[in-house]
Amino acid sequence: MELTETQAKILEELQSDSRISMRSLADKVGVSTPTASATVKDLEEMEIIRGYFTSLDTFKLGLHVFYVRMESDLRKIHEIVEKVRSLEYLHGFRELDGGILFLELVVPSLRALDDTVILLKKTEGVQKLDVSRVTREFGKMKSISLDTTRDLSIDCFYCKKGIEGTPVKLEIDGRKHYVCCDVCASEYKEKYSRLKERSEIVT
Ligand SMILES: [Zn+2]
Known part of the structure; x- marks a missing residue:
């Protein structure tokens, strides 16, 4: 598609x-x-x-922005990702080539940063951690340019695998979902109607 x-x-x-x-x-x-x-x-x-x-001006709000680059043991990456996702001051989170994790933290104080960094360092599998402070921001950048034809990469709503070719469009109770094939479509429909029946028995 x-x-x-x-x-x-x-x-x-x-x-x-x-x-x-x-x-x-x-x-x-x-x-x-x-x-x-x-x-x-x-x-x-x-x-x-x-x-x-809503995009906020962190400087005007007196907040501190830090980028953290983390190298980790790839065998422990799932646990580390879960730990990072639970951080209070996490604003952005990405994985780079080679399993490097890149975090954006927006903290109210340097104390909050210290606490976060200590927590990360204590996490099993975290091998190297670099912290850099954002000192200046250059305002809003241009929109992402979409001027050329591109293939969409959409995951199946049911099996979560990437959809190859034309997706099957499902509409259930006014909600539209994209699934990869007729099998996922019928399995999802079945699961949905079972869940619905069960919740109707409860209520
Ligand atoms: Zn599927």
């Missing part, structure tokens, strides 16, 4: 203003308002749009 031109244009517009009205969005992209809202809904259901957030 490929990203369509309308989808690409909509994603570019939403990156610069996620609060734009559907009508203005449709005007800018050159489609009708119903098409624009249906496209946005599709992108949300495919989880290409992860959400709509």
